[in-house]
Amino acid sequence: MNTSTPEALAEKILRGVGGPENIESLTHCATRLRFQLHDGEKADQAALDALDGVMGTVPQSGDRFQIVIGGAVAGVYSDIMNSPSMSGAGTPRPQSDAEVKAEIRAKGRGRFAWLDNFFEYLSDSFRPLLGVLLGASLIIAIASMLDAFGLVDFRSADKSATWVFVDSMWRSVLYFLPIMVAYNAAKKLKIDPWVGATVMAAVMTPNFTGMIGSKTPGVTTTTNTTLGTSESVAHVFGLPMQLNDYGGQVFVPLLMVALLALVYKGLKRIFPENVQMVFVPFFSMLIMIPLTAFLIGPMGVWAGNGLGTGLSWLNGHAPIVFAIVIPMLYPFLVPLGLHWPLNALMLVNINTLGYDFIQGPMGTWNFACFGATAGVLLLSIRHREKDMRQTATGALAAGLLGGISEPSLYGIHLRFKRIYPRMLVGCLVGGVIIGLLGGVNTKAFAFTSLLTIPVFDPMIKYIISISAAFFTSMALVYFADYRTKEERAQVNAERDTAEAAAGGKAVVPAQAVAADDRELVAVGAAATGAAGSAAGTATGAEAPSGGTPATSTPATGTPATAGKGLELTAPVAGRVVGLGEVEDPVFASRALGEGVGIEPADGHVVAPVDGELITVADTGHAFGIRTANGVEVLIHVGIDTVKMQGKGFDVRVAAGQKISAGDLLAEVDLAAVRAAGHPAVTLMTVLNTADMTSVEPHVGQDVTAGTPVVTVRR
Incomplete structure (x- = not known):
């Protein structure tokens, strides 16, 4: 906790x-x-x-x-x-x-620092607006739901004053977005943000926009009869100026502020500091407002329209390709913050075309992402992973209700490499379906969440595609797991150890187990190996040196079963000692099971029992063996020898190999171990001690490799 x-x-x-x-x-x-x-x-x-x-x-x-x-x-x-x-x-x-x-x-x-700066500029110009954009999208969603249920005609041309007012609540964000973007962009480039906002606002005043299509002297309006469009040009100071409605435009403020920053900083170098407050904003406005109206504004509109037209062409001529490319790109763009240009194009499309065709395919990526998170949540409930359950619950709520993917990405998906390939399959499935169904459009900029489903048209196609993406990712993650088998066994063992500790049993908490020992807990296929080993030996006692072997019984007090048990033989020659005598608190506490320690006489390490090698540590210091009847045995050479990174360890076997008692596992340079400052004691424990009737160590004797030193009774 x-x-x-x-x-x-x-x-x-x-x-x-x-x-x-x-x-x-x-x-x-x-x-x-x-x-x-x-x-x-x-x-x-x-x-x-x-x-x-x-x-x-x-x-x-x-x-x-x-x-x-x-x-x-x-x-x-x-x-x-x-x-x-x-x-x-x-x-x-x-x-x-x-x-x-x-x-x-x-x-x-x-090599690409300039590219980082470019996308950082784009991202920081939009990020502070996430809250109001999300708020506007939810207002649109509510109105769209009322429209879908026939309670109000959301798209009517003659709405009542009530719904005109409701429209203003979300249109305020989208229409005045250029001023907000200009403010943030100027702040990012470390100039007066109010100057940036003022320059953009100048071409959005009623005075300016009122000239479009009007009979104002000096304004000429021409109509393209083929396209059914009109274009207004004002002659200002004898120069032609194309008139545009810049509401909702995002490229214009981004281009304008980039140039404004150069002008503003240049003026600060020219004017003395005591007059900068007056003259730097004055000349910045005097220079940049005409430049924006005559040059930057039309250029930004052309650029945005051109990009939108190109994507529209792809969507119209190869809709399946378009519908697949968008959701497959987003999982890689969002973590780097590179998705903002596409978000900007969505706003351009809404402003110029009256609708957007990118958000539909993008929604399949978002729901594939949320589906993967749902798969993780189900697994965390199944395996009682408290921290992951909390993380996944919060991330899923942020996604399904707010359309925000970052908590899922950074909190879960990027931490576990098995998730991304399965999530991409969900993206692909959703993209293919939305492409085959002919695409989905929306007339509003919306965060793709459950609450904004009604803004997409046709809604049924959108629901089918995002559902397919969601459940495909969820199923793949749930059935394949986001952890490997070894990681799952390790995490479950740590969980059981912690749960046993919380229940008052004498165990070492999972967080106290050294990293190399936690790795070895994964040897046990049963998730209760580590916790059970401690619980099952909590009442066990060692016999004095040379005395009667101690008997370890489960915590329930079940007496040891009479009769012959499984004999585990010494993996090395040397002096047998009880676990309580070794210097490692984890082994001494029996958190990794009952067993023995052997002060080795040589570095010849052999298998103590017939079975299968489940784990062979890369560093060669530890081996996990499972017998045919399910006894899980750990051999650990030295204490903290994982730090030697394999130096002095000559491993002769591999994981998955079948072995017999006496087979050579490794040759160890004991002199190198001791020279490195590590105790050379070799430890052998039964990881799933709790599943046994008794585990009886035979201590206080000098043995050769192959001599019985532990008796296990099931």
């Missing part, structure tokens, strides 16, 4: 990014903290990834660093900004000559 407070998480994040003094600026979006660091190399990515509450990290060029938090990002951001240690952060500090040179070198890091 995660007991850390939000304040504790904030402080850990601050330490992870190199301390408050390493932070130049910090912002956040719907799911991520976005740091601009003085030195990106100081960020400890591994430590940050390991924090509870952190879904993942995304280092970027130019010392930018993103930390994915999910829906709680605003609270974590607030905790960080209100931290007393942040008082000295957020301002550039004086740099030495060496730091200046290092900064210049950092700007060239990566």
Whole structure:
């Protein structure tokens, strides 16, 4: 259970990014903290990834660093900004000559740093608007549902004042989107955001738009009888200026602010600081408003229309190809923040065509993503994974109700490589279906969630395609699992250990088990191996050296069964000791089962029993064997020898191999083990001790390899 407070998480994040003094600026979006660091190399990515509450990290060029938090990002951001240690952060500090040179070198890091900057500019111009865009999409969804049930004619040309007002509630966002984008884009480029907003607003005033199609002197309107379109041109100062309605346009403000930044910063170098407040905005407006009206505005409209027309052509001539390409691209674009250009095209389509054809296929990607999350949720319920169940529940709610995929991607999908291929199959299935059915359109920009289904037309085609995508991904993830068999056995063993500890049994908590030992718990096919081993030996006692062998019984107190049991022989020659005498607390506590330790006389390690090698550690320090009747045996050579990374271990077998008692497993250089500072004691335990009637270690004797040292009775 995660007991850390939000304040504790904030402080850990601050330490992870190199301390408050390493932070130049910090912002956040719907799911991520976005740091601009003085030195990106100081960020400890591994430590940050390991924090509870952190879904993942995304280092970027130019010392930018993103930390994915999910829906709680605003609270974590607030905790960080209100931290007393942040008082000295957020301002550039004086740099030495060496730091200046290092900064210049950092700007060239990566061949595509300019591409990172470009997409960062696009993303940061839209991200702050996620909330109002989502709010507008839900208003549209509610109105569309009422329309679908025949309660109101949402598309009527003569709506009542009530519904005209309701329309204004969502149109305010989409129509004035260019002003909002201009503000964010200017802020991103570190110029006065209000200047950017003002320049864009100038060509959206009623005075400007009122000239379109009017009989104002100097305005000429021509009609294309073939296309049924009209075009208005105003002659201003003797120069022709094409008139456009820029409501909903996004390319225009993006192009305009990029040029405005150059003008604004240039003017700041020209004017003295004491008059910049007046003259820099004045001349910026004087230069950029005409440039936008005469040149940038028409260019942005042409560019947006051209891209939209190209995609429309593909959608019209090869709809199946289009419907497949869109959902197959999005899983790779969204994690990198590269999906915003396509989102911008959706807005252009709505503004120019009156509808958009991208969001339908895109919806199949979103629902394939949410379906994969649902598969993970079902598995987490089945396997009693509390943390994953909480993560998947929150991510699924954010997806199905809000249409937001980042919590699923960063919290789950990108962490487990088995999910993506199965999710892509769902994307493919949904895309093929929507293509075969002839495509789906929408007249509103909407986050693709359950609540926005009514805005898509034909709705039934959309429901069929997203359902197919959702359930395909869910089924594939559920039946194939998002973990490998070994990972599943390990995680389930840790779960059972933790559950046994919570129930008051004498066990070592799963988090106390060393990484190499947790890996070895996966030897047991039964998920109860680790927990049961501890529970089953909690009352067991070792005999004194040279005395009667101790008997280990299950926690229920069932007496050991008389008669001959399975004999496990010594894997090495040497002195047999009880587990309580070894220096490793995990083995000593019997968290990995009852057994013995042997102080080895040589490094010749052999199999103690007939069976199958289930696990052979890459480093050669451990072996897991399962007998024909299900006894699971672990042989572990030395303590903490995983740190030797295989040096001194000559492994002679492989996982999956059938072996007989006495077969050579490995030759170990004991001198190298001891020289590295590790105890050489070789440990042998029965992982599923709890499933046995008794496990009886025979300690206090000197043995040769092959001598019986443990008796197991089922």
